[in-house]
Amino acid sequence: MRFDDMTEAIGNTPLVRIDPAVHGLRNIDLYAKMELLNPFGSLKDRAALAMLRPLLPGATERGDTVVELSSGNTAKALAMLAGMHGLPFKSVTNRMKVPEVKDLLLLLGAEIEELPGQAECLDPTDTEDPLTRMHQALAANGSGYVHTDQYFNENNVEAHLSGTGPEIVKDLDGRAPDYFIACVGTAGSSTGVARALRQHDPDVRVIGLVARKSDFIPGIRTIDEVHEVGLFDPGVYDTVETIGTDEAIDGMLTLIRRCGTPAGPTGGGAYQGAVRHLRELDASLTERRTAVFIVCDRMESYLSYLRERRPELFGRPARNNDHRALSDAEVRDAPTIGVEEARDWPGLVVDLRSPYAYQAKHIAGSINIVDEIFDELLHGGLPFSRTQQVLLVCPVGEKSARYAALLHRMGHPSVRSLAGGIIAWRDAGAELVRA
Amino acid sequence: MPDLKPLHLTPRTAPALRSVLDDPALLTQLINGLGSPLNIVLPDLLEANVEAFRESYRRHRLRGRIYFAHKANRSAALLRRLAATEAGADVASLAELQHALGAGFTPDRIMATGPKNREFLWLAARTGVIVNADSPGELTDLADLVAAHGLPRVRVMVRLSGFASQGVQVISRRSRFGVPSRALAEVLDLLEKHREELELVGVAYHLDTIGWPEKAVALEGCLAALEECQARGLPVRSVDIGGGFGVNYLADGAEWERYTSELAQAVLGKREPMTWNGHGYGLRNDAGTLRGVLGLYPAHRPVSGAGYLDQLLGADAPGLRRPLGSLLLDTMYDLDIEPGRALLDQCGLVLTRVLEVRGELVRLDCNARDVSLEEHGVLMDPVLISRESRSDDPAGVYLLGNLCLEADLITRRKVFLPRRPEPGDLLAFVNTAGYFMDFSATQALLQPIGRKVAVYRDGGVWRWCLDEQYWPVHPRAEES
Ligand SMILES: Cc1ncc(COP(=O)(O)O)c(C=O)c1O
Numbered sequence: 009m010r011f012d013d014m015t016e017a018i019g020n021t022p023l024v025r026i027d028p029a030v031h032g033l034r035n036i037d038l039y040a041k042m043e044l045l046n047p048f049g050s051l052k053d054r055a056a057l058a059m060l061r062p063l064l065p066g067a068t069e070r071g072d073t074v075v076e077l078s079s080g081n082t083a084k085a086l087a088m089l090a091g092m093h094g095l096p097f098k099s100v101t102n103r104m105k106v107p108e109v110k111d112l113l114l115l116l117g118a119e120i121e122e123l124p125g126q127a128e129c130l131d132p133t134d135t136e137d138p139l140t141r142m143h144q145a146l147a148a149n150g151s152g153y154v155h156t157d158q159y160f161n162e163n164n165v166e167a168h169l170s171g172t173g174p175e176i177v178k179d180l181d182g183r184a185p186d187y188f189i190a191c192v193g194t195a196g197s198s199t200g201v202a203r204a205l206r207q208h209d210p211d212v213r214v215i216g217l218v219a220r221k222s223d224f225i226p227g228i229r230t231i232d233e234v235h236e237v238g239l240f241d242p243g244v245y246d247t248v249e250t251i252g253t254d255e256a257i258d259g260m261l262t263l264i265r266r267c268g269t270p271a272g273p274t275g276g277g278a279y280q281g282a283v284r285h286l287r288e289l290d291a292s293l294t295e296r297r298t299a300v301f302i303v304c305d306r307m308e309s310y311l312s313y314l315r316e317r318r319p320e321l322f323g324r325p326a327r328n329n330d331h332r333a334l335s336d337a338e339v340r341d342a343p344t345i346g347v348e349e350a351r352d353w354p355g356l357v358v359d360l361r362s363p364y365a366y367q368a369k370h371i372a373g374s375i376n377i378v379d380e381i382f383d384e385l386l387h388g389g390l391p392f393s394r395t396q397q398v399l400l401v402c403p404v405g406e407k408s409a410r411y412a413a414l415l416h417r418m419g420h421p422s423v424r425s426l427a428g429g430i431i432a433w434r435d436a437g438a439e440l441v442r443a
Numbered sequence: 444m445p446d447l448k449p450l451h452l453t454p455r456t457a458p459a460l461r462s463v464l465d466d467p468a469l470l471t472q473l474i475n476g477l478g479s480p481l482n483i484v485l486p487d488l489l490e491a492n493v494e495a496f497r498e499s500y501r502r503h504r505l506r507g508r509i510y511f512a513h514k515a516n517r518s519a520a521l522l523r524r525l526a527a528t529e530a531g532a533d534v535a536s537l538a539e540l541q542h543a544l545g546a547g548f549t550p551d552r553i554m555a556t557g558p559k560n561r562e563f564l565w566l567a568a569r570t571g572v573i574v575n576a577d578s579p580g581e582l583t584d585l586a587d588l589v590a591a592h593g594l595p596r597v598r599v600m601v602r603l604s605g606f607a608s609q610g611v612q613v614i615s616r617r618s619r620f621g622v623p624s625r626a627l628a629e630v631l632d633l634l635e636k637h638r639e640e641l642e643l644v645g646v647a648y649h650l651d652t653i654g655w656p657e658k659a660v661a662l663e664g665c666l667a668a669l670e671e672c673q674a675r676g677l678p679v680r681s682v683d684i685g686g687g688f689g690v691n692y693l694a695d696g697a698e699w700e701r702y703t704s705e706l707a708q709a710v711l712g713k714r715e716p717m718t719w720n721g722h723g724y725g726l727r728n729d730a731g732t733l734r735g736v737l738g739l740y741p742a743h744r745p746v747s748g749a750g751y752l753d754q755l756l757g758a759d760a761p762g763l764r765r766p767l768g769s770l771l772l773d774t775m776y777d778l779d780i781e782p783g784r785a786l787l788d789q790c791g792l793v794l795t796r797v798l799e800v801r802g803e804l805v806r807l808d809c810n811a812r813d814v815s816l817e818e819h820g821v822l823m824d825p826v827l828i829s830r831e832s833r834s835d836d837p838a839g840v841y842l843l844g845n846l847c848l849e850a851d852l853i854t855r856r857k858v859f860l861p862r863r864p865e866p867g868d869l870l871a872f873v874n875t876a877g878y879f880m881d882f883s884a885t886q887a888l889l890q891p892i893g894r895k896v897a898v899y900r901d902g903g904v905w906r907w908c909l910d911e912q913y914w915p916v917h918p919r920a921e922e923s
C-alpha cells in the first residue's frame with residue numbers, strides 16, 4: 009500500500025464479525041464496521057474530506073479559515089485536513105465537554121471558541137442567540153471563513169452513500185444486511201449508509217440510536233436535539249431508540265475487553281443498542297440474519313469521561329503515607345505553633361500554597377512547595393532529614409496540620425504547623441514580602 | 444407518539460411556603476381586604492438562604508460578605524429582615540441606597556453597584572459605603588465630589604469585564620457594564636492620582652450568564668488584576684463576583700424534560716399546540732427541522748444558589764489549573780457575592796383572583812407585569828386555591844391578564860390545573876419574590892399595583908402585616 013497523502017487512507021475499513029459467544033445471539037451474525045481505523049481516528053474523516061474537498065480551491069486561494077461547529081471528531085479531521093493545505097481551522101462549540109478533546113485540538117493547531125451560556129436574567133425577546141449570530145457572520149461574503157456546515161451539508165451524507173454503505177455490501181458478498189444500527193450525531197453516516205443499503209434491498213431495517221435526554225454521550229445527539237439537525241429525516245429510520253451512558257460504557261467495555269476493539273462510547277452504545285434490539289427478534293427467528301453496526305471512534309479521548317462516570321475502572325492501590333489515612337485524633341494532636349513563636353522560627357519554613365499566591369506574598373525566607381507536589385513527595389518518604397526543623401504554612405492552618413501530623417507519623421521529630429495559617433499571620437500584622 | 448397526559452410543571456415549595464398555601468382562610472381574608480393581585484413575602488425564610496451561602500464559604504474556608512442584590516425585590520420587610528442577619532446590601536440606585544440605610548444596614552455593609560448619577564455618588568460617599576465603580580468616568584466624578592465637599596476617603600472597587608481567555612477561547616456576551624480588563628492599567632493610574640480621595644479595596648465582575656466556565660475565566664482574570672494592584676503597591680483585599688447563582692424552580696426534573704420534549708414536538712407540528720398561537724419560545728419549524736434556541740430559563744436547575752457557588756469555587760482556574768476556591772484562599776482575598784434571585788428563593792408568592800372562565804380562557808385580576816414569569820422565561824404552574832374542595836378532571840387553560848391588550852397573557856402556554864377554576868377561586872404564583880413580583884409592575888390603565896404584605900409565624904399561626912409595617916421585631920402574640 010503506497011499512498012501520496014494520508015487522505016487516501018480514509019475509508020475501506022474492515023467489517024469484523026463479533027464472536028457469538030460474546031453477544032449471545034443464536035440466529036443473527038453481528039458485524040462491526042470498524043470506522044475507528046480511519047487515519048484521523050473516526051468515521052468523520054470521510055465526511056470532513058467530502059465536505060472540505062469542493063471548498064478547498066477557493067479557500068486556499070483566499071487563505072480562508074475553515075470553521076465548523078463540532079464537539080470533536082469532525083473538528084479533529086478538519087483540523088488535520090486544513091493543516092495539510094496550510095489553512096487555519098477554528099471550531100466553535102458549546103458542546104465540547106471532554107477535556108482531552110480540547111487539548112488534542114489545540115495540539116492539532118485548531119482555534120477553539122466556546123459560545124456563552126444562557127443569560128441569567130433572560131430576555132426572551134432576544135432572538136439573536138450567539139449561534140444565529142455566528143451563522144450570519146459566516147454567511148457574509150468575504151468573511152474570511154469557509155463553513156463546512158456538517159449538520160446541513162449533503163456531502164456529509166454523500167460520503168457514506170458512496171463509501172461506507174457500498175463497502176458493507178461488498179464485504180457481505182453483495183448483499184445488504186437485514187439490520188443496520190447506528191448512532192446519530194449529524195445523521196450523515198446513518199442516512200448515507202441506509203440509502204446505499206436500501207438501494208440493494210429496500211427491506212433493510214434501520215435502527216437509529218440517540219442519547220437519553222438527560223445523558224451525555226459525546227458525538228451524538230439526545231432524543232430532543234436530533235430534531236435540530238438539518239440532515240435528520242425521521243423517515244430514514246424504522247425506529248429511533250435511546251441509549252444511556254451506562255449502556256454505552258458497558259458496550260464499550262465489551263468491545264475493548266472481549267473483542268479486541270478499542271472503541272469509544274458511541275461504538276459501545278451502538279453495540280449495546282444493537283444487541284438489545286436484536287435479542288428480542290432472535291428468539292423468534294427461524295432462518296439466519298445479518299446485522300451491522302458502526303464503531304465510530306477510539307477510546308483514548310474519553311479517559312476523563314470514563315473516570316468521572318466509572319471511577320472504579322481506574323481504582324489504584326492505596327499509596328504509602330496518605331494523609332487521608334490519618335485519624336481525627338492524629339490531626340487534632342498535630343504539633344502547631346502560634347504566630348508569635350513562628351516569628352522566631354529557627355528552621356525551614358515551607359509554604360504549601362500555590363506558586364501564584366506565594367509570588368505575591370509570603371513569609372520572608374520561606375520556600376514554596378505547593379500541596380499537590382508536597383503530597384506526591386511524601387508518598388516516597390521523608391523529603392527532609394530528621395534533624396531539619398520544619399514549619400509548614402498553608403492558608404488557614406488546616407492542610408499544614410494534616411501534613412504535620414503525617415510527617416510526625418512518618419517519624420519526623422521537629423515538624424510544626426502554623427496555627428491559623430498565613431491568614432492569621434497577616435491578621436496579626438506580621439510581615440509578608442513579595443518574591 | 445404524541446403524549447396527551449397533562450403537562451405539569453410543579454413548583455418546588457419549601458414546607459413554610461406550603462403551609463401558607465394550606466391556609467385558605469388567611470389567603471381569602473387577605474385578598475378580600477387588600478385586593479388582587481397581592482404580593483406576599485416570607486421574610487423569615489431569608490435566614491436559611493443566607494446560611495446556605497455561608498456554609499459554602501465555610502466549606503472552602505473563605506471569608507467575605509454576602510450582599511443581597513436589592514433590585515430583585517422592592518420589599519421593605521425582606522430588606523429589614525436581611526438587616527437582622529449578617530448579610531449586606533447591594534444597592535443599584537439612590538433610592539435603593541436610602542432604603543438600605545433606612546432598613547438598618549450600616550454603611551460598612553452596603554455596596555453601591557451599577558451606573559450611578561452624582562446624587563447617588565454623593566450619598567454613597569457621604570455615608571461611606573463601598574462604591575463599586577462601573578467606569579473610569581464614575582471614579583473621576585466621585586473623586587471630584589469627595590474633594591469639592593471635603594468628604595472622607597471613599598472605599599472603591601472597580602468592576603471589570605471583557606476578560607481574555609487562553610487556549611480555548613471562552614466567549615462571553617458583550618456587556619454594557621464595567622471597565623475592559625485590558626484597560627486596568629489606566630484605571631490604576633487614575634486611582635493613584637486620586638489617592639487622597641479614593642481607596643481601592645478590590646475588583647469585581649458580574650456576568651449575566653448561567654455558564655460557569657465564563658465566570659471561571661472572569662474570576663481568574665480578577666485574581667490577575669488584583670496581583671497587578673498589589674504589584675503597584677495598592678493594598679487590595681477582596682474580589683466581588685456579583686450575582687447570578689440561579690434558582691431551581693421545579694420539583695421534578697422529569698416534568699421539565701417531558702415538557703420541553705413535547706414543546707419541540709408541538710413546534711414541529713407533531714402534536715397539538717401547547718401554546719397561544721403556537722408560540723415556540725424561540726424554537727421554530729424550518730421545513731421540518733427545529734431551528735432557533737429555546738428562550739427559557741432552565742427552570743429545573745439541580746445545581747443552583749449556594750450549590751452553584753460551590754461548583755464555581757471547585758472548578759479549576761483555566762490558566763493556573765488549580766481550583767478557584769484554593770487560589771482565593773492561597774492569595775488571602777475575601778470573596779464578596781451579590782446574589783439577588785438566589786437569596787429570595789421561596790421567600791414570596793403573588794396571589795390573584797380568578798375573574799372569568801370562558802372555556803380554556805381564564806382571566807385573572809392582575810396582569811402579566813404583576814407576575815412576570817413569562818417575561819423572564821420561567822415556566823412554573825400556579826397553585827389553585829378553591830373555596831370548597833371540588834373533585835374534577837385536570838383542565839388545560841390559558842391565563843389572561845386584566846389589561847385590554849392582546850399581549851397581556853400571564854401564560855403564553857396552556858397551564859394544567861388539577862381542575863377547572865371558577866370565578867372567585869384564587870391562584871398563587873409561588874416562589875416569585877426574585878424579580879417576578881414587582882420588578883416590572885406598572886400602573887397601565889390605572890390598574891393598581893399589587894399591595895405587599897409580610898407573613899410570619901407567631902404562636903403557631905401565620906400572622907401578617909403590611910410590608911412597610913414590618914420590622915424584624917415581631918409583635919408578640921398577646922398583643923393581637
Ligand atoms: C464519536 C461519534 N460517534 C457517532 C457520531 C455520529 O455520526 P454522524 O454525525 O454521521 O451521525 C459522531 C459524529 O460526530 C461521533 O463523533
Ligand SMILES: Cc1ncc(COP(=O)(O)O)c(C=O)c1O
Nearest residue numbers: 512649686687688781782783784
Ligand atoms: C451587578 C449585579 N449584581 C448582582 C445582580 C443579581 O443577580 P442575581 O439576582 O441573578 O443573583 C445583578 C443582576 O442584574 C447585577 O447586575
